[in-house]
Amino acid sequence: MDQPVNQGKPRYRWAKRARDTIAPAVTAHGKLIELGGGYDFPGTLPDVVSEAIAAARSKRETLQYGPLYGLEDLRDAIVDYLRRDGISTARENILVVNGAKHGLDLVCRVFLEPGDLVIVAAPTYLNAVRIFKNAEAHFVSIPQDEEGMDTEILGNRLQARHDAGEPLPKLLFDMPDFHNPTAIAMSAARRQRLVELAKEYDFVIIEDDPYRRVRFGGASVPPIKAFDNDGRVISLGTISKILAPGLRIGWVNADPAIIRRMASHKSDGGTSPLLQRIVVQLFRSGKVDQHVAALSSLLRVHRDAMIDAIREHLPGTSVCAPNGGYFLWVQLPAEIDADELVRRAGNEGVSIISGRLCFAEEPAGSFLRLAYSFSAPDEIAEGVKRLGRAYVAMRSEVGAPTKEASDIDH
Amino acid sequence: MDQPVNQGKPRYRWAKRARDTIAPAVTAHGKLIELGGGYDFPGTLPDVVSEAIAAARSKRETLQYGPLYGLEDLRDAIVDYLRRDGISTARENILVVNGAKHGLDLVCRVFLEPGDLVIVAAPTYLNAVRIFKNAEAHFVSIPQDEEGMDTEILGNRLQARHDAGEPLPKLLFDMPDFHNPTAIAMSAARRQRLVELAKEYDFVIIEDDPYRRVRFGGASVPPIKAFDNDGRVISLGTISKILAPGLRIGWVNADPAIIRRMASHKSDGGTSPLLQRIVVQLFRSGKVDQHVAALSSLLRVHRDAMIDAIREHLPGTSVCAPNGGYFLWVQLPAEIDADELVRRAGNEGVSIISGRLCFAEEPAGSFLRLAYSFSAPDEIAEGVKRLGRAYVAMRSEVGAPTKEASDIDH
Numbered sequence: 165m166d167q168p169v170n171q172g173k174p175r176y177r178w179a180k181r182a183r184d185t186i187a188p189a190v191t192a193h194g195k196l197i198e199l200g201g202g203y204d205f206p207g208t209l210p211d212v213v214s215e216a217i218a219a220a221r222s223k224r225e226t227l228q229y230g231p232l233y234g235l236e237d238l239r240d241a242i243v244d245y246l247r248r249d250g251i252s253t254a255r256e257n258i259l260v261v262n263g264a265k266h267g268l269d270l271v272c273r274v275f276l277e278p279g280d281l282v283i284v285a286a287p288t289y290l291n292a293v294r295i296f297k298n299a300e301a302h303f304v305s306i307p308q309d310e311e312g313m314d315t316e317i318l319g320n321r322l323q324a325r326h327d328a329g330e331p332l333p334k335l336l337f338d339m340p341d342f343h344n345p346t347a348i349a350m351s352a353a354r355r356q357r358l359v360e361l362a363k364e365y366d367f368v369i370i371e372d373d374p375y376r377r378v379r380f381g382g383a384s385v386p387p388i389k390a391f392d393n394d395g396r397v398i399s400l401g402t403i404s405k406i407l408a409p410g411l412r413i414g415w416v417n418a419d420p421a422i423i424r425r426m427a428s429h430k431s432d433g434g435t436s437p438l439l440q441r442i443v444v445q446l447f448r449s450g451k452v453d454q455h456v457a458a459l460s461s462l463l464r465v466h467r468d469a470m471i472d473a474i475r476e477h478l479p480g481t482s483v484c485a486p487n488g489g490y491f492l493w494v495q496l497p498a499e500i501d502a503d504e505l506v507r508r509a510g511n512e513g514v515s516i517i518s519g520r521l522c523f524a525e526e527p528a529g530s531f532l533r534l535a536y537s538f539s540a541p542d543e544i545a546e547g548v549k550r551l552g553r554a555y556v557a558m559r560s561e562v563g564a565p566t567k568e569a570s571d572i573d574h
Numbered sequence: 575m576d577q578p579v580n581q582g583k584p585r586y587r588w589a590k591r592a593r594d595t596i597a598p599a600v601t602a603h604g605k606l607i608e609l610g611g612g613y614d615f616p617g618t619l620p621d622v623v624s625e626a627i628a629a630a631r632s633k634r635e636t637l638q639y640g641p642l643y644g645l646e647d648l649r650d651a652i653v654d655y656l657r658r659d660g661i662s663t664a665r666e667n668i669l670v671v672n673g674a675k676h677g678l679d680l681v682c683r684v685f686l687e688p689g690d691l692v693i694v695a696a697p698t699y700l701n702a703v704r705i706f707k708n709a710e711a712h713f714v715s716i717p718q719d720e721e722g723m724d725t726e727i728l729g730n731r732l733q734a735r736h737d738a739g740e741p742l743p744k745l746l747f748d749m750p751d752f753h754n755p756t757a758i759a760m761s762a763a764r765r766q767r768l769v770e771l772a773k774e775y776d777f778v779i780i781e782d783d784p785y786r787r788v789r790f791g792g793a794s795v796p797p798i799k800a801f802d803n804d805g806r807v808i809s810l811g812t813i814s815k816i817l818a819p820g821l822r823i824g825w826v827n828a829d830p831a832i833i834r835r836m837a838s839h840k841s842d843g844g845t846s847p848l849l850q851r852i853v854v855q856l857f858r859s860g861k862v863d864q865h866v867a868a869l870s871s872l873l874r875v876h877r878d879a880m881i882d883a884i885r886e887h888l889p890g891t892s893v894c895a896p897n898g899g900y901f902l903w904v905q906l907p908a909e910i911d912a913d914e915l916v917r918r919a920g921n922e923g924v925s926i927i928s929g930r931l932c933f934a935e936e937p938a939g940s941f942l943r944l945a946y947s948f949s950a951p952d953e954i955a956e957g958v959k960r961l962g963r964a965y966v967a968m969r970s971e972v973g974a975p976t977k978e979a980s981d982i983d984h
């Protein structure tokens with residue numbers, strides 16, 4: 165050929181789904197007070213030194229490639245752990261993954277073609293939105309009330325699609341216990357109804373349940389998976405919120421036909437057996453239960469500190485006091501742009517998350533997600549005070565009243 | 575609606591790419607003599623107890639979520655490590671991943687649409703074939719000779735495609751140093767030529783280089799990446815073959831524009847900072863270098879044991895004695911079906927890999943991949959003896975001569 169096909173600096177032939185990262189890599193170790201990310205509280209991170217020593221010594225297991233589906237001991241420990249939630253499962257239903265997000269990614273691989281529909285709550289988990297968008301999914305967004313995703317609205321939307329001959333969703337994603345970001349716990353009736361709708365309209369439910377045991381009050385109801393009798397529910401679990409995110413161990417509990425297909429897309433050479441062996445020990449010794457009990461007591465204090473600070477510094481906002489989880493979902497007056505408030509709060513020295521990121525489609529209002537998990541109560545108080553400065557300044561610019569209560573629903 | 579859309583046990587609406595796993599989960603801990611998988615030799619796995627203790631103690635870093643791109647200390651250690659190969663790179667070019675396969679998977683996400691073409695050697699790395707097939711890629715398979723992938727044939731194929739107005743490949747995948755499965759080391763001229771062809775025909779080269787330092791002899795030539803001056807080469811690295819696969823730490827070295835897009839598809843919540851901190855210490859203390867030097871001396875003995883056994887037990891086969899890596903690539907007489915031999919060898923008590931798995935398209939003959947990495951020399955001798963029983967029985971069934979030499983090229 166006479167001329168090169170391409171000259172100069174390459175313009176890569178990306179796939180359509182190749183998106184640049186939105187922001188540079190961030191960690192919780194900056195100078196801002198961190199009320200954004202769902203990091204674990206550093207003060208209660210567990211001591212895993214003895215488990216790490218034992219695991220490192222078993223090097224013929226832990227430094228070698230591990231089995232594709234995970235260590236049998238860990239899969240069995242997960243089966244035991246789930247049994248206490250009323251879920252009957254077995255080793256062949258469990259796939260060990262590198263955190264629940266990894267499990268969600270694998271679900272997308274084996275179920276979604278570009279353009280397929282996924283049902284999500286509005287709002288929903290921001291990283292799930294990112295993963296579904298990376299899979300080129302489209303969305304059906306369903307509002308929530310205090311009982312969780314509104315199954316009546318969902319049923320009507322599905323029937324209308326069916327009657328109109330429109331494509332039906334393949335997947336539904338939700339977090340029934342202390343939902344991220346709203347902290348809502350779904351009622352048993354709604355859980356049951358979701359499973360019925362899944363059968364009726366032939367979709368699969370992804371139940372992501374990291375916060376179930378981070379509970380301050382209220383009675384627990386069984387997981388959605390406990391209502392499932394024909395393999396339509398895929399449960400995602402993780403030790404990130406009950407132990408430590410840095411160990412990056414999660415699991416999928418699903419029909420073995422689903423598990424096998426997910427495993428064939430697991431391209432990490434197996435989850436690290438060193439980490440798995442550490443976690444097996446922590447499950448067996450009871451440290452997992454001890455840790456989540458201590459953490460829950462403590463986060464209840466964090467939650468209260470944040471609610472007190474919101475009452476003092478964010479007049480005119482509305483928030484529910486949750487019975488568990490890591491987050492508060494703060495509704496702002498409609499005239500306050502959440503993205504702009506996040507930017508200004510950063511200038512004041514506090515990191516928060518715009519509610520806009522928690523919607524797969526258009527936001528249904530102006531919201532913030534505030535995490536009380538990582539920062540200590542005094543930092544939370546100072547962080548919300550800083551946020552309050554940015555907020556009050558914005559309100560005075562738009563001419564809103566500066567003297568009024570915030571609406572806190574206990 | 576009157577009738578459920580779907581009744582009875584669900585038939586999942588899989589994506590096209592949802593393939594069942596071929597085999598149940600397997601490990602290297604079975605009763606067969608393992609000459610199949612590229613496992614590390616258990617006798618030289620490094621002692622990482624002190625590093626694990628130190629990492630577990632730094633829990634505010636190691637048990638928390640880590641940065642998306644990896645720990646800065648590890649990215650810097652990788653930059654230093656690559657510099658010794660004549661590669662000039664920087665922290666922003668490095669993405670830490672959960673093994674090189676994970677990196678390859680992320681490359682597929684950001685470059686490939688279903689049906690896109692990928693250039694591979696024939697034969698090539700069997701897990702790369704699986705990952706590319708999971709990404710619904712199609713293949714252009716190029717033969718190898720003793721200098722590596724035949725760039726003249728490749729150039730002709732590309733020109734013919736260009737002239738015919740056919741789609742051109744987006745990616746090329748190869749392992750230039752002690753190729754898996756052939757153990758061939760690519761010549762410098764071929765490496766240079768690959769980079770020229772990538773510019774001319776606008777594709778990106780993926781250089782997977784796990785075995786580069788597992789060398790028994792011969793002079794090393796610079797990596798393909800060292801010939802790249804416009805960001806067309808993506809290097810994949812891993813500690814699996816220079817340290818321990820169980821730690822599941824790999825990296826990608828590429829143009830930052832590529833790294834950022836890969837990071838946005840990294841759905842594992844960050845690679846475990848506990849594992850990363852262990853590996854940082856092993857790089858800094860020189861243990862990585864010590865380990866790979868000891869391992870290479872030892873694997874040379876393994877290689878020789880396997881070649882001696884092949885000479886004794888596999889008459890009529892042909893094999894090259896490699897200067898490095900983990901594998902021997904054994905050409906069988908055309909009348910011996912490799913898949914059937916693998917099955918029969920299993921019955922005799924030895925696990926091996928059919929060469930058929932190492933071809934993206936039709937195999938160019940009948941081959942076995944034998945790993946000398948995992949088993950000790952006496953096990954290798956016994957394993958090849960068992961394989962020989964199955965092989966000789968098959969040969970006698972097809973009426974081939976039983977007395978002849980094997981062709982071993984040193």
